[in-house]
Amino acid sequence: MTDKGRASRRAGRLARAAGATAAVLVLATAGAGAWFYHRIDHNISTFSADGIATSRPPAAPTASGGGRPVNVLLLGSDTRTDGNDELGGGEAGVGHSDTAILLHVYADGKHAVGVSIPRDTLVTIPSCKLPSGRWTTARTNQMFNSAFTVGEYPQGNPACTQNTVEALTGLRIDHTIVVDFKGFAAMTEAVHGVEVCVPNDVDSYGIHLSKGRQTVSGQSALDYVRARHGLGDGSDIGRMKRQQAFVSSFIKKVQTQGMDLTTLLPLADAATRSLTVDPDLGSAMKLATFAQSLQGVKLSGITFVTVPWQFAGARVTLVHPDVDTLWEMLRQDRTLDGHATGQSTAATPGLISAASPTPTASADPSAGPGPGASASAGGTAVTVQVHNASGAAGTAGRAAAALRTLGYQDVVIASDTKLRSTTVVGYAAGHRAEAEQLAARYPGAEVRQDASADGLLLTLGTDHATGDPAGAAVLPDAVPTGITGNARPADSDLCSDLSFG
Incomplete structure (x- = not known):
């Protein structure tokens, strides 16, 4: 086959993949010729994998049906550099x-769940790489969105945020x-606008919106x-509700338009010019392959959920054990109604469709709980750093995840160490009982x-190479209301549940 023929065949694959995308960024890469393929390839920016932690949770296993x-x-970065200040206002900076x-795209290839994490959530930011090559030490009680600023990289530190989420x-x-x-603005223009519903007139902070569908x-x-x-109430919680509704509407618009190249070509161009991605998505072909893997996910198969949360003064804390159940459900590839999707590993028994009410609790006596917040199931608030000296991959990540389900609220995955x-x-002085x-x-x-703890x-060590602690049965008999009360199906009415407070 000639180079021209290969380019044409490759461009055709990109065009087919473009119609398959069903995610917030709609990673549609389409091509009408080799020139467009190379343009898309040139557009894409990547961040270095050097900042991704070496001690990580294990990769999800392949399901019996062959999917994973x-x-x-x-x-979404709010950087004002590189002309972004013209849209967002404010001062330039990281x-x-x-x-x-x-x-989370399920192994069946037909369902997905988008979990929103509030920017003000107090979390532990693990060790992250600085421009000097030095790695930071883990820091507790940090705002989630500050992980992106570690090292003050000009384009942010997505690797640090990834480490934090893992x-x-x-x-x-x-x-x-x-x-x-x-990039966000360009993508909305490329699809000729997105339908939204504004709950009330807005005229503040330079933002002017009229109430109603538009x-x-x-x-x-x-x-x-x-x-x-x-x-x-002006909080980030209400904003996330509108973001979830917007993403749903954006997906609907793209899926409705289908294979219209007059839309897909400018969308692919706009998207790739605005994206910074990990190296494994760093080419047009890689993006197209990923897009193609999403072709079976329809709007009705997508659900959004905000992590179980509660206010703690001006900040947000995660609610245990509800949030631990959410993470475990995703690790077991369970949908938000508790159903398994055929993952090959044995799932922990538990979870039925009906949600059972749970009592509420607050980390701050003066702060009211968020919807569906439930009491913690024991454990301890002491910091636990987990090192892997077993020689087996993923041991520290697996242990950290399991310990959180047992009620340990502050677990940090530290670096691997010698066998x-x-x-x-x-244990540090005063913590023998917890040890x-x-x-x-x-x-x-x-x-x-x-003394270093x-x-x-x-x-x-090698005696516990799986990392699994005893007694880590984690799934309750019903999906907690802290999950169901914060969920939004992507095909919900556009004007429903758009604000908080």
């Missing part, structure tokens, strides 16, 4: 990831994608997803005081 769950971290959606969820992130203001694009679309003040045969639980409690989860583990330091 895929986790994609979608980030941006934050004020929009974060963890997209440490938080125990899920391995397969791909990370970042879009800025300009089609928005460019600046007005950006204003819709960014607006906080003048809507509901050892026996598991050790080190013995943790060691009981790992029979035969040695307990000893460790900040709380507890769990070093897993």
